[in-house]
Amino acid sequence: MSDNIVNPEGLSAQQNDSSFANIWQELKWRGLVQVSTDEAELEKLLAGGPITYYCGFDPTAPSLHLGNLVQLLTMRRLQLAGHRPLALVGGSTGLVGDPRPTAERTMNTKETVGEWVGYLQGQVQRFLSFEGENSARMVNNLDWTAPMSAIDFLRDVGKHFRVGTMIKKEIVSSRLNSDEGISYAEFSYQVLQGMDYLELFRQYNCVLETGGSDQWGNLTSGTELVRKVEGKTVHALGTPLVTNSDGTKFGKSEGNAVWLDGTMTSPYAMYQFWLNTSDADVVDRLKIFTFMSRARIEELARAVEEAPHKREAQRALAYDVTSLIHGTDATDKAIAASAALFGQGDLTELDEATLKAATEQLPAAVVSPDSLGIIDLLVASELSKTKSEARRTVSEGGAYVNNVKVTDADAVVDSKDLLHGRYLVLRRGKRTLASVEVSAV
Missing domain, CATH: 1.10.240.10 (Tyrosyl-Transfer RNA Synthetase)
Structure with a gap:
């Protein structure tokens, strides 16, 4: 995996907007507050002395995506306001997976999840400061769940959860009413996440969890557990799901997720x-x-x-x-x-990786080194349907190879003009593009 996620100007260049009375007001203006446990109390809490808060990221893929970026930047804004972040990458919750609205998740192997934990930790570290008085801390819930026996889990944690309440959670309810149903493993996910909050409260006096509003049931499972076990009030903040105004899903490009890892997006x-x-x-x-x-x-x-x-x-x-x-x-x-x-x-000034990325979505063709005539290239790339159409394109001045106009229908591209020794970019007119790769001899 790529280790290329960076903050170009350094975290020190980032700052909150001083025109707001406090960080809560800025979060609201930015549209980052969908639901919370107690708005008035949270505003007061965040406007006061430093508190410790956390957000969790499950390693269900080898990279974070744009939905996760909402949480990372929310965490950073709170840190810039003086508060102390705990970034939790879920080595144990990632082994189970939070319930999806439609179907059961495929469970990944322990080795895969462990590898992905490392990838995600590396990504998270680039968006938070791990230095200074309110430095971030990385935590992994496998550290406190792995030593716990099933009996201890049921006695010490499970007994505080009521099944009637659990099945009313939106995602659980939708799954129960579907043909797919829900497994006990995914049903228990909210118990695991609740235990995370309890553990972080005990270890670090963590009093706020942030997450997407679609996770609200999981967020409040933690606030309720802390209240029942410790008799203390802690808080949760749910950010809205980002949606497009036209109704399409945000964070998708060509139907695929937009990942933070540069080798994936x-x-x-x-x-x-x-x-x-x-x-x-x-x-x-x-x-x-x-x-x-x-x-x-x-x-x-x-x-x-x-x-x-x-x-x-x-x-x-x-x-x-x-x-x-x-x-x-x-x-x-x-x-x-x-x-x-x-x-x-x-x-010619583009490095190979950038050139390949820029032409990735273009119509593409692979040709042999003896098929570099302009007419053959236009037809192979499907910029022209026939050789006669290709000749007409050239004669009308509409054919380009690597941005150089070709006016001779008998022209043959010289091998020295291949980009990085094997690529060509063809253009018909101003906007119609195709890429060509020349196969090895």
Whole structure:
């Protein structure tokens, strides 16, 4: 897996917006409060001295995704307000998996989950500061669940949960009413997560858990357990699920999740994802996924209204978030690749990884070294349906190889013009692109 997630300017460059009375007010303005245990008490708590809070991430994949980024940035905002974060990567809860709305999760092996724990810990570390008075701490719930016997788990933890309450949880209820049903393992997930909160309260005096609002049942299982066992009041904050205004699911590109690991979602693809944000969604995305000030976001909101064709807000969003995840160098390369594809830059200056990422979604063809004639290339790449159509494209001045116009229908690409020794980018007209890979002799 890639170890390329970086904060380009350093965590020290990030700051909360001082125009808000307190961090709670900023969280609300940014649209990060969907539900909470006690809003007035939480605002008072977060406006006071440092508290310890936590958020959990389960290793159900080898990388975090954009949904997780909402939580990471929420954690960072609370840390910037002076509070102490506990980042929990669930070595034990990841072995079970929280219930999905539709079907049972596939259980991964202990070895796989253990490997993914390491990947996720490495990613989380790049979004929080592990230095200073309110430094973050990494925790793994396998540390306190692994030594516990099943009998102890049932006696010490399970006895505090009521089945009637558990089956009323939204996801559990939906699964119980489905053909799939729900296994005892996934049904017990909320008990495991509740135990996490109890353990972190005992060890670190943790008094706040954050998470997505779809996890509200799991979040409150912890607050209730602490209340029953310790007689103390602790809190939970549920952020809203980010949705697109057109009803499509946020965080998906070409039907696939947008991952934070650059080998799973390239910096180019990440940049393009944010660049394609609709006008109706871009301001909300700026609030949630950037540290831009209220004044700057309001300025960009005006730009959306007055000159939407310039896409200033989208470009600012794409640059900011891609830089946050992959660094400014990778982001600059992604922008250069996008420009070069359409003749506004030099394709030869792109490194191979960036070139491959930029052409990944294009129609592609593989040809032999003896098929480098422009007519054969246009047909092989399906930019032209027939050789006669290809000749017409060339004669009309609409054929380009690596952004160089080809005007001779008998032209043959020289092997020295291949990008990185084996790639070509073909263009018909201004916008129709294809990639070609030349196979080894």
